[in-house]
Amino acid sequence: MSASWDKTVKLWKPNKPLWINYLEHQGEIRGIAFSPDQNRIVTASRDHTLKLWNPQQDSIISLEDHEDGVSTVVYSPDGQFFASGSRDETVRLWNNQGENFRTLDGHTDWVLTVAISPNNQLIASGGLDRTIKLWRKDGTLITTITEHERGVLDLAFSPDGKYLVSSSRDQTIKIW
Template identity: 30%
Template sequence: MIIALVPDKTLRIWDVSTGYCVKTIRGHADWVRDVCPSPDGRYLLSAGNDQTARLWDISLANPESKLTLVGHEHTIECCALAPPSTYQHLAPLAGLKKPPPASSTAEFMATGSRDKSIRIWDARGNCIKTLPGHDNWVRALVFHPGGKYLLSVSDDKTLRCWDLTQEGKCVKTLGDVHGHFVSCLRWAPGIVREPVSNGNAEGTNGTSINGIAKPGAVGADIQIRCVIATGSVDLNVRIFAN
């Protein structure tokens, strides 16, 4: 499936195999700026010029808005669904004694706005944390796969790292990562690590890794790669690695 954002304020879901639009989602009062699907494909988070973010259940024939997030004072440029690995760190901010089950895929969300702030929300629509610090529009967000950090980039040309184990404290700022506005951010996909069968192994990307078998064996886990990529109005893509 492909999700398209169109100027008529709708979201459209397309079936790649047929090329047909299979669902049209209406609800935003202005252009939609960003979307983030849940890993299981059931939910879709969207955000836009109407200063709201909305959580949709797209498993239904007629997708329904399950939640509307209101609080930003300007256009919401980006949104992200928190992975289950963050739940243990975000649950205390939401006043929960224990984290939600990992099987639940839309318990916490983050949004970034032209009001220069980042907000973290719970599944009831409450803003549980506001992260100030950027000096210009927040353009993109991504959660660390291990759940400890949230990364953001902005028109202030910085990349910031927020520690979710410290209630969202900004623990690292990289200044002037580009010569112009930083518009997008991605975390490198993990490498599937498999049980060793014969001492020779490969990761899912085809690169040989000592002590890892080919994907497909039972017992695989994911090796997180500390590699991120940023894109900018300066026409460059930059890759950062730890």
């Protein structure tokens, strides 16, 4: 699968020509994620929307709750929800029906990255405000980490969930 600044998503099969060229946004696509069961695809776009696509059912739901460009999207390991981060300084949690069931509000600049812990209970977010925020799935802010000198570009939990790693525009990688 590929997502592009040409506003399209293309699905490919190995050793075959283009399989499906289907999903389009009005703005460049900044993030894309498959559900763990591979039945859904969600895309994030600068057009302020996410699109939740079920290729088997040929259905697309446009999710329009963000107030600015959406920069990242990630599925939970259990496939029960996904999280998006946006230039509107929020992280939003969505169920598989496309309903925004929680908004995590606390960043003071563009949210660039979101990660979900292996047990699906913690959400980490980072962005241009140089902070990493660790949230419970219920929306409780656990802590704010302010150790980076520039924007946080990417976050990932270790497979056992004991560590969180961050990368930043300050040219560092830190393990928490």
